[in-house]
Structures are given as structure tokens and as C-alpha cells.
Amino acid sequence: MEEPDKSKMKTDCPEKQQCMQLLQRIMDGEATDAERQHFIEHHLNECLPCYQEYHLEVALKEMLKSKCTGKAPSDLVEKIKSAIDQNTIM
Numbered sequence: 001m002e003e004p005d006k007s008k009m010k011t012d013c014p015e016k017q018q019c020m021q022l023l024q025r026i027m028d029g030e031a032t033d034a035e036r037q038h039f040i041e042h043h044l045n046e047c048l049p050c051y052q053e054y055h056l057e058v059a060l061k062e063m064l065k066s067k068c069t070g071k072a073p074s075d076l077v078e079k080i081k082s083a084i085d086q087n088t089i090m
Contacts, residue, residue, distance in 0.1 A: 009048040019043065019050045027057050 013019055022039055025031040031039070044051045 004045040013047050013049045
């Protein structure tokens with residue numbers, strides 16, 4: 001993706017909530033190809049908040065991918081399983 005001219009971008013997104021939901025679907029691989037393409041190729045070129053959020057999410061995902069290569073501690077795994085079984089939040 002070519003970096004857009006940020007000085008010409010909107011500084012507020014009137015559809016922020018919908019955009020953030022779509023962004024999460026894109027990051028999770030759940031968005032359609034058309035949704036993904038339109039958001040990345042069109043919306044991100046016009047909307048600075050979404051552009052910044054997208055790049056933050058991509059950077060976080062890449063960092064987590066590079067840092068989370070080992071196995072989770074067994075006590076953490078058991079705590080998570082227990083919380084899921086009890087349908088509670090840790």
C-alpha cells in the first residue's frame with residue numbers, strides 16, 4: 001500500500017465504530033475480499049484515524065506473532081480453561 005498524503009485525509013471518521021468492527025474482521029481473516037480491498041485501497045487513503053488504527057493493529061499482530069513462538073505456561077493454560085469452563089472472566 002502506497003502511503004497517502006496525510007494532510008489531505010479526514011481527521012475524524014463518522015463511521016468509526018463500523019470501521020473498527022470491519023478492521024477486526026479483516027485482522028481476524030473474517031472479512032470478504034471485497035470488504036478488505038475496499039477498506040484498504042479506498043477508505044484508508046481518505047481517513048487518517050482508520051489509517052493509523054490499521055497500521056497499529058498490523059504492527060501489534062506482527063509483534064505478537066514474533067514474540068509468541070513458545071508454548072504458554074501450563075498454569076496459565078489451566079487458568080484460562082477453568083475460566084472458560086466457569087464462563088467467567090479472569
